[in-house]
Amino acid sequence: MIKGKELFIKYGLKKTSIDExxxxxxxxxxxxxxxxxxxxxxxxxxxxxxxxxxxxxxxEMINSDRNPQELLHDLFTKSFDMLESNPFLQRVIRKEEYELLIRKVPKEMLESHSESDNESGAELIAKWKSNRLLVDEEPDIIIGLLRAVVLISLHREEIGTERYDKVKTLLIKCVAEGLIQK
Known part of the structure; x- marks a missing residue:
């Protein structure tokens, strides 16, 4: 996995061969x-x-007593920081790499990954819902929204690199505020 990661970072998914x-x-x-x-x-x-x-x-969020809006903001910010600083994840979020990956990886693996994301977020959502901190929406819809926010990184060019950071910041703010029960 270490050598594969190095090669994928250097050449990308399409140009890295199994022989290499x-x-x-x-x-x-x-x-x-x-x-x-x-x-x-x-x-x-x-x-x-x-x-x-x-x-x-x-x-960490499940065990925290901090304001949920701040926690969501931190989750998004740290996720974007990781996507934008990790060379491998930068490759993944390139549209052509991502599209190639989802076309070639077995559907069951992708579904399993999605289910795993849903399970890890379900406990947090259940806690916040029980404390009436979160809007009344199905957990899978909330998780889908969280995933959609992070996937905006796939559309940096369409949004425009000069305004992407401002769009991303406003989106994080709106979603974090909008999910929390007033």
Whole structure:
């Protein structure tokens, strides 16, 4: 995974071959296929590893007594900071890489990833709902909204790089304020 990550950062998903990965690792191609069915599955496994910070942040939010609006703002801000500072995740959020990944990774893996996101956020949502801190909406809708906010990073060019940061900041503010019960 370390060598694959290095190659994917340097060349991208499309231009990195399995031969380059196995040569960098000093293993046989058959050994690669013992663990992964394709380079896309390796890329996906690395992506999941790089996104692990999310679950730690959500656990921190569950255990925190801070204002939920501030916590949501921090979650979004830290997520964007991670996306924008991590070279591998920067590759993932390039539209062509992301589209190639979702086309090539088995649908069950993508669904499993989505379910995992839903489960990790469900506990937080349940806590905040029980304390009447969150708007009355289905948990999967709220999680979908949170995911959509972060996916705005895929559209930096369409939004315009000169105004992207201001749009992102306003979106974070509006969503964080809008989800919290007044």
């Amino acid at each position: 990965i196995v040569n960098a690792c000093g293993i046989a191609k058959g050994s690669f296929y013992t663990f992964f069915n394709s380079k896309e599955e390796l890329y996906y496994a690395i992506m999941k590893q790089e996104e692990a910070f999310k679950d730690a942040m959500i656990q």
